[in-house]
Amino acid sequence: MTIAPDKLAEILRDAAKREILPRFRKLDEGMVRTKSSAIDLVTEADVGAERVITAALKQAAPDALVVGEEAVAADASLLDRALDAPFVIYVDPVDGTANFVGGLPLYAVMASVVVNGETVAGVIYDPMGDDWLMAEIGSGAWLKFPDGRAIPQRFSDPAPLNDMIGTASPFYMQPAARAKVLANFNKLRMVASYRCAGHEYRLAAGGNIHFLMFHKLMPWDHLAGSLIMQEAGAFVARFDGEPYLPAHRDGGLLIAPDQDSWTELRQQVFVDA
Template sequence: MDVDTQQVLDLMKQVAAEVITPRFRSLADGEVMEKNPGDLVTIADQESEAILTRELSAAYPDAFVLGEELTSTDPTAIDRFVAAEHAFTVDPVDGTKNFVHGSPDHAVMVSEVVRGETVRGWIWQPEHQVAWVAEKGAGVYRDGVRVTREPVGDGVPPKGVTSIWPLRGHSLGSLPALVGSWVCCGVDYPRLLEGACDYILYARNSPWDHSPGTLMVREAGGHAGHADGTAYSPVVLTPGIIVAADRGTFEAVRRHASDAFARRG
């Protein structure tokens, strides 16, 4: 049986309350591991992904559920996601490093993808107690209130942030120097929607990181795509993503983005 948008959000809140929040600033020895050097995973990531995957699979038995942690153990997962007619992405604890180091800037993220296009997206920030939900063609909502993003004003230099360490402090052409993002897509995208920045540069392109937020930005009037001008799609894994408050800002950034991505180190 299909579950509605609110039911998915309620599931995410329940999983966070039962599995994630009790571990926040209380992780025991052995509950933090490395998938790769510097790439952390916790028992909260693993347990929450298992529950979300189980429940989504039960509700949508014909859909493929791509969890971030699944990809670290199943090398076929991404290919199966790309080929799927209907799929979900699950990021059980986005911003794991923040979570491990006691920062409240972490989130649970889920998206629904149909024929290669994101049609629904959810972000739940458990420590901030803020929910973001979007449906294609129906807008994006923060705690039930619709959100739109005003374009950057004429003559106003857009503010950019990035998670790409080598680019922090560097400028794209005549644009102001980039500063660090919040190191969590589940916080970065909402912060752009709230006006804290006007564009974001990402090097990595993982569907679970960007599928929910790009839908939200588009529904609010913004744009997301790549340095060659192509629009973002969760099943096109081209590295290097530009997320912008409006199309004009996207184009202004895109002119310099190829060189910036080449310097990412």
């Protein structure tokens, strides 16, 4: 009741080559639609890639419940049904769709494997670089390449607060809390947002930043990345300090080099998040 991460990466890579890359910077007006807001977009690449990935996963792991972002957009009950399923594979066919639509090469294809309510594997594939971050629980985090090379990943060492560099997405917070958090960014060296969780996790896995903060939690956005961060040595928790689990859809997520750094960030920067 599982699927090998290497096989999962192969499926994501094949879908990207078939459905995503041929459409990059070649989207006609009719190929892009708005979902919940002006920045929540879906394209023919999202739909096509999810269709290909889902079909391949059902063949490779027929006992898995495949939960794709676009399938949930069509049938929200699928997300609730997944909570009771023993074997679930969550899929984000194009993470960073707004970047993809804008022709920015910062988008990713992600999948995570959940067995009996525990995330056991995750893959983040970068179609532009043709490589992928991968983690299997207890086996470390790796950057892998089609030629077989594999580079172990390690989260950054702790740093003083005023030297910390990281990414944050406070944009779904209530206005008053968001204003306070944005003011607190002055305590840090640098804060950015790539509008693509996959690439932010990629940056962090290589030890290039000291923290990541996300407010909105959907399983296809963060299960793979949070496992990769843990396997790379980071401290990962929701804003209340509790572990992040596949059932969680709110409560925020904060990732730091260790628990002390996490606590300092929570108290000094993300205090009202």
